Amino acid sequence: MAQPSSSLSPDLGERYREYFPRVFAYIYGRLHDTRTTEDLASEVFERTFAGSYPLLDEDTFAIRLFATARRLLASHLRAQSRTAASQPQDDVEDAVLRRADLVRILGHLHRFPQQEQDIIALKFDAELTNTQIARVVGLSGGKVSVILYRTLRKLREALEREA
DSSP states (O other), X not given: OOOOOTTSOHXXXXXXXXXXXXXXXXXXXXXXXXXXXXXXXXXXXHHHHHXXXXXXXXXXXXXXXXXXXXXXXXXXXXXXXXXXXXXXXXHHHHTTTTOHHHHHHHHHHTTSOHHHHHHHHHXXXXXXXXXXXXXXXXXXXXXXXXXXXXXXXXXXXXXXXXX
């Protein structure tokens, strides 16, 4: 994984070390491509550190960071779908064939609406709180909680039907 530049202030370097694994996990959870994930995660930090966001309090910084990650990931996926429209979406599942349960879960998650996929990824890959997720996606905390509950219930029911 990329390392912070030595020219970063201790605070920026500390934030990089703290958040890079979470940003990486969030992006990798959608792409399953290490090289592209590293590139996008680095770009997230470049854009965030270039603005005044590093000066924000911890919670607001995390929100801005993951909002940037979400936008960059969405842009990347749109560009990828335009250039590789003929490639099946099964590439993600093929990358994790050795883990049959994960493949089943991902298969069901990919059928869910994009908003539900984003919220699940922010919750479990980026490890954000419901309040932080709400600020990233522009919903109320209560709405995020309801979406998480219903999405997890739908996933559980789909897996039980399959078994």
